[in-house]
Amino acid sequence: MAAYEWLVVVYFSALIAAAWIVPVPMSRRLQATSLGAAPLVLVVVSRAVATDVRWWLPHFFLLAGYWMPGLLVPVTHGRRFEAWLVRSDARLRPSLPAVPAWAAPVVELAYLLCYPLVPVSFAIVWMNGTAADLERFWFAVLMAGYCCYVTLPWLVSRPPRLLHPDGTRRRTLGTINTQVLARASHEFNTFPSGHVAVTAAAAAAVATISVRDGALLGIVVVAICVGAASGRYHYVVDVLFGLGIAAAAHAAAAAL
Numbered sequence: 001m002a003a004y005e006w007l008v009v010v011y012f013s014a015l016i017a018a019a020w021i022v023p024v025p026m027s028r029r030l031q032a033t034s035l036g037a038a039p040l041v042l043v044v045v046s047r048a049v050a051t052d053v054r055w056w057l058p059h060f061f062l063l064a065g066y067w068m069p070g071l072l073v074p075v076t077h078g079r080r081f082e083a084w085l086v087r088s089d090a091r092l093r094p095s096l097p098a099v100p101a102w103a104a105p106v107v108e109l110a111y112l113l114c115y116p117l118v119p120v121s122f123a124i125v126w127m128n129g130t131a132a133d134l135e136r137f138w139f140a141v142l143m144a145g146y147c148c149y150v151t152l153p154w155l156v157s158r159p160p161r162l163l164h165p166d167g168t169r170r171r172t173l174g175t176i177n178t179q180v181l182a183r184a185s186h187e188f189n190t191f192p193s194g195h196v197a198v199t200a201a202a203a204a205a206v207a208t209i210s211v212r213d214g215a216l217l218g219i220v221v222v223a224i225c226v227g228a229a230s231g232r233y234h235y236v237v238d239v240l241f242g243l244g245i246a247a248a249a250h251a252a253a254a255a256l
Helices: 003-019 026-049 058-071 080-095 104-112 114-128 131-149 172-184 194-207 211-230 236-254
Strands: none
Touching: 003 026, 003 058, 003 131, 026 058, 058 114, 058 131, 080 236, 104 114, 104 172, 104 211, 114 131, 114 194, 114 211, 131 194, 131 236, 194 211, 194 236, 211 236
């Protein structure tokens, strides 16, 4: 199996085991087990069929890897970690420069673009890279995402926008972002930021294929980081740790 497929097997196998340990209702245990089993079956089937579909399946593996930990959040959980994040924000935010009025919609748009950035990055590597490049791309992206998602059942917190709904004035794009998150996320905060880690890892992988395309995507990633913090979609420390996770995932992929 490819390195990223081993990563998928280990990640979902571990979460399936965790589903029967963490204190969640039986219905959620069964949902999590079913969701975790799907990638394992797809890895085996795609290897047996041996077609190019195996390079496209990680899009689903990434989404499943995001949703599964949300099913494993205990019904009753403490707020100590969330309180630590709030305190860290109180210390770090005052030292950040204010986002100019003209840049506010730009970074909000960038945050919205984090969803298509991975498919776009994959398309660039698919068209210009080799099979080895594709393997490194998916290893970096999945590792970055999984490192952020797997902490959720044990480090539970809500995003700052839900704790302080009036803390940021929402314009059109900000309203769209909050509506997308309300409908397409589990509404828990991922620590570190999965948005930042995954997009940064994807852009770094593209840069090894095309410096120009990697640089353009890198600019979008910087704007995503600013939007994640300024829009209170993530805590500042989430963003900083997300960049660190992306760098580590990229280095691990480069060593393959």
